[in-house]
Amino acid sequence: MYAAASGMAAAQQTLDVVADNLANADVTGFKSDVAAFAALGGNASLGTTEIGTHLLFTQGKLVRTGGPFDVAIDGAGFFQVERGGCRAFTRAGAFSRARDGSLQDADGWKLDGVRIPEAATRVDVAADGRVTVEVAAKPRSAGRIQLVAFVAPEHLRQVDSAIFAATEASGAPHTIPAGGDRQPKIAFGTLEKSNVSIVESMMAILAAQRAYEANAKGVQAADEMLRIANNIHRG
Amino acid sequence: MDGIALMATAMRAAQERLDVSAANLANVSSNGFHKRLTRARLTAGGLETETSLDPAQGPLRRTGRAFDLAVAGAGTFSVREHDGRVAAERSGSFFRDAAGHLNDERGRTLLGQHGPLAVGAGATIDPSGVVHDGGAVAGRMEMSAGASLASGFLEGSNVDAVHEMIDVLDAQRAFETAQKALGAIDETRNKDANDVARVRS
Numbered sequence: 001m002y003a004a005a006s007g008m009a010a011a012q013q014t015l016d017v018v019a020d021n022l023a024n025a026d027v028t029g030f031k032s033d034v035a036a037f038a039a040l041g042g043n044a045s046l047g048t049t050e051i052g053t054h055l056l057f058t059q060g061k062l063v064r065t066g067g068p069f070d071v072a073i074d075g076a077g078f079f080q081v082e083r084g085g086c087r088a089f090t091r092a093g094a095f096s097r098a099r100d101g102s103l104q105d106a107d108g109w110k111l112d113g114v115r116i117p118e119a120a121t122r123v124d125v126a127a128d129g130r131v132t133v134e135v136a137a138k139p140r141s142a143g144r145i146q147l148v149a150f151v152a153p154e155h156l157r158q159v160d161s162a163i164f165a166a167t168e169a170s171g172a173p174h175t176i177p178a179g180g181d182r183q184p185k186i187a188f189g190t191l192e193k194s195n196v197s198i199v200e201s202m203m204a205i206l207a208a209q210r211a212y213e214a215n216a217k218g219v220q221a222a223d224e225m226l227r228i229a230n231n232i233h234r235g
Numbered sequence: 236m237d238g239i240a241l242m243a244t245a246m247r248a249a250q251e252r253l254d255v256s257a258a259n260l261a262n263v264s265s266n267g268f269h270k271r272l273t274r275a276r277l278t279a280g281g282l283e284t285e286t287s288l289d290p291a292q293g294p295l296r297r298t299g300r301a302f303d304l305a306v307a308g309a310g311t312f313s314v315r316e317h318d319g320r321v322a323a324e325r326s327g328s329f330f331r332d333a334a335g336h337l338n339d340e341r342g343r344t345l346l347g348q349h350g351p352l353a354v355g356a357g358a359t360i361d362p363s364g365v366v367h368d369g370g371a372v373a374g375r376m377e378m379s380a381g382a383s384l385a386s387g388f389l390e391g392s393n394v395d396a397v398h399e400m401i402d403v404l405d406a407q408r409a410f411e412t413a414q415k416a417l418g419a420i421d422e423t424r425n426k427d428a429n430d431v432a433r434v435r436s
């Protein structure tokens with residue numbers, strides 16, 4: 001009975017994770033969560049248990065937006081952002097220019113290393129992150145977007161939908177050496193959509209629902225058997 | 236063997252079948268899980284249940300993560316447990332740690348032919364288990380002969396929920412039947428003892 005109950009709990013946890021993914025399917029730079037389960041207790045039949053969830057950092061679709069300061073990462077890596085002395089990392093690049101010239105997202109997370117002068121007319125971001133602006137019809141450097149990577153990005157802590165903080169397990173951020181063949185590129189004027197697949201999420205929901213029902217049947221059957229055992233004496 | 240004792244072992248066998256089926260059902264979404272099969276056997280001590288592992292391949296599911304590994308077809312690869320033992324594994328989600336070693340969710344380390352594999356973030360693993368990193372060969376996984384590896388895939392559980400549910404119901408009915416038979420034997424004995432030889436007063 002408890003084995004079946006653990007299966008119901010697992011189906012419920014799966015539903016929670018999938019529902020959270022679906023809720024964020026439209027959030028720029030969101031990365032889906034995956035829950036993993038394993039059998040409990042070797043050869044004995046004890047049921048199942050969650051062995052952890054991890055973030056899935058597959059590439060989201062890049063969509064051309066034309067926003068003046070929209071940037072997306074094509075490849076692995078993160079933007080470094082900061083708010084109130086708190087350092088975080090994100091792949092959501094929907095920035096806009098704040099009054100002090102820095103680039104910030106809607107929640108006030110400030111992108112490192114870039115200052116856009118007030119008089120700037122045209123802004124361009126190269127694939128390697130160099131930002132150039134045009135001031136009085138003359139090109140000028142406005143800083144560089146430095147991407148960082150992690151040894152184990154799966155273990156980053158989610159601060160907000162698409163904002164992550166480093167943890168001991170993820171390791172410290174390190175800059176990505178230039179010139180490698182897997183060097184991430186910065187795509188200017190585009191945004192990265194979430195990597196949630198609606199179709200796959202729907203299938204996962206159906207599967208979890210069925211698993212829940214099947215395990216509920218298991219609990220019922222075990223309960224029924226106990227009832228029958230209780231009635232042995234009455235035949 | 237006494238009928239009541241025999242029926243009691245039949246009830247216990249049905250219970251064990253239910254336990255196994257329920258545990259199989261509970262693991263319908265555990266990656267790499269292989270279900271246990273039960274088989275009842277009539278012995279001098281009544282019905283006995285034997286269980287065995289179903290070796291059938293689970294469905295290979297695409298995940299897109301380079302370090303999600305599954306063996307397609309027969310065979311296994313090697314991981315090292317916490318206590319240093321080497322275990323054979325068929326599928327797992329591996330994550331790089333600070334040393335570049337690949338560990339799964341339970342902290343088991345992926346083994347190459349010369350101890351734990353150390354790989355870079357962009358490494359890829361080909362079907363024969365050779366690790367390529369930046370155009371060079373970075374190592375070779377320890378695998379059983381002839382095994383073919385799928386990188387970016389996980390092996391799903393080989394539990395079929397419908398089949399398992401039917402087994403649960405079947406076990407429940409078998410339990411009920413044995414209980415009814417036990418009751419009938421009990422009833423007969425009751426008659427034997429109290430009615431057949433009743434002395435009218």
